[in-house]
Amino acid sequence: MTIMIVDDNAGMRKVIKGIAAEKYDVVIECADGEEAVKSFNQFHPDVVLMDIQMPKMDGIQAMKKIMMSDERAKVIIVTDYNNESFRSAAQNAGARAYVSKENLFELSELIHH
Numbered sequence: 887m888t889i890m891i892v893d894d895n896a897g898m899r900k901v902i903k904g905i906a907a908e909k910y911d912v913v914i915e916c917a918d919g920e921e922a923v924k925s926f927n928q929f930h931p932d933v934v935l936m937d938i939q940m941p942k943m944d945g946i947q948a949m950k951k952i953m954m955s956d957e958r959a960k961v962i963i964v965t966d967y968n969n970e971s972f973r974s975a976a977q978n979a980g981a982r983a984y985v986s987k988e989n990l991f992e993l994s995e996l997i998h999h
Contacts, residue, residue, distance in 0.1 A: 888912040889997070890931040892922040892948065893964070894940040898987065902935055902964065905994050917941075919948030926952045926959070933997060936981075938965040938972055946975050953980040964993060 889910040893899045899915050906913060914929055916922040920942040926934065934952065938945040949961045962983045963976045973984050985993045 887933075888914065888929060888931040890914040890916060890922065890925060890929065890934045892916040892919065892934065892940070892945065893937040894918055895937075898937070901990070902993070905990060906935070906997055909998050919943030919945055919951075922948045923951045923955075927955055930956070932960065934959060934961045935964045935993070935997075936961055938963060938967055938976070946972075946979050949976070949979045949981060962993070962996060964990075 887910050889906050891899050891902050894917050903913050914925055914931060916925050918940045936945040936949055945963060952959050952961060960982050961980060962985060963981045964985050964987060966987050968986045976984050983996055
């Protein structure tokens with residue numbers, strides 16, 4: 887199985903990779919939404935873990951583009967922004983879940999089940 891981690895913070899990608907590595911055979915890392923869209927279309931990962939605030943293209947826009955190319959894509963938002971407007975935008979764009987970076991235990995539960 888393949889997972890794609892999209893976050894402009896390399897340290898956070900490393901932390902998330904540590905959580906996901908035991909379940910996924912292939913881990914793809916992207917530093918912005920633009921790179922995520924290209925990588926999704928190239929690798930078609932089973933799960934995408936997407937930050938919201940990133941350079942070039944934010945996570946919501948990237949998720950919309952990914953969902954246009956594959957409406958079955960499983961995108962989980964992983965962000966520092968835990969407010970209703972971001973949650974609503976993510977849900978409307980097709981996010982399967984919304985996880986705060988403050989509670990990565992919840993992320994572990996989501997990706998290991």
